[in-house]
Amino acid sequence: MSGGDPVLVNVPLLDAVAEPPPHARVRALKKHLIGALRDLRVAKRPDKLIQTPTREPTGFTATVLAAGCATCQGHCCMGGGEHAYIDERTMARVRSDHPGLPEGAVIRLFLDRIAPLSYRASCLFHGPEGCTLGRGLRAELCNAYYCNGLRDFLKLGPVSGPVRIVAARDGRERRSPVLRPGEFNDPA
Ligand code: SF4
Numbered sequence: 805m806s807g808g809d810p811v812l813v814n815v816p817l818l819d820a821v822a823e824p825p826p827h828a829r830v831r832a833l834k835k836h837l838i839g840a841l842r843d844l845r846v847a848k849r850p851d852k853l854i855q856t857p858t859r860e861p862t863g864f865t866a867t868v869l870a871a872g873c874a875t876c877q878g879h880c881c882m883g884g885g886e887h888a889y890i891d892e893r894t895m896a897r898v899r900s901d902h903p904g905l906p907e908g909a910v911i912r913l914f915l916d917r918i919a920p921l922s923y924r925a926s927c928l929f930h931g932p933e934g935c936t937l938g939r940g941l942r943a944e945l946c947n948a949y950y951c952n953g954l955r956d957f958l959k960l961g962p963v964s965g966p967v968r969i970v971a972a973r974d975g976r977e978r979r980s981p982v983l984r985p986g987e988f989n990d991p992a
């Protein structure tokens with residue numbers, strides 16, 4: 805696919821207020837992380853819990869996907885609450901990536917990455933600049949997830965023409981600049 809009018813990629817739109825993380829929510833996240841580590845401790849084969857990592861997109865595809873999430877501002881992350889989808893499988897990977905790190909330090913790894921401002925009632929790692937957790941600590945579900953609009957874009961295969969993101973919900977709309985392969989595009 806190439807040239808002409810931009811391909812429109814339709815994604816949801818989040819219009820929420822960012823706030824400092826409430827203490828009660830941080831405590832709930834910490835409790836959840838302790839539980840995930842406990843579940844890992846009692847697992848018979850912790851190594852078997854590690855999920856196959858999702859391949860990171862590259863090139864123009866990565867630009868469009870990043871612009872999609874930046875324009876949407878993270879509608880799907882609202883479900884992350886005080887758990888961020890982290891469970892014993894995530895912990896198995898993190899412990900394998902950081903051998904010898906005590907459990908308290910593993911929890912600290914996560915708590916240190918809580919967004920200074922996150923969208924109200926959303927995942928505590930969901931800041932105005934995106935996810936503050938990073939792929940290495942994220943649940944594999946987060947690393948692998950694309951909403952319907954981004955999945956439809958991926959189904960198109962390699963796109964060599966311009967693309968534009970349209971984020972819309974309840975009559976409100978936000979559009980990205982036109983993204984062109986080979987050009988620097990700031991999706992913000
Ligand atoms: S995957 Fe879709 S819903 Fe989630 S942040 Fe990106 S564009 Fe928004």
Ligand code: SF4
Nearest residue numbers: 881884927929935946
């Ligand atoms: S960990 Fe990151 S990607 Fe996952 S729900 Fe939270 S903000 Fe979204």
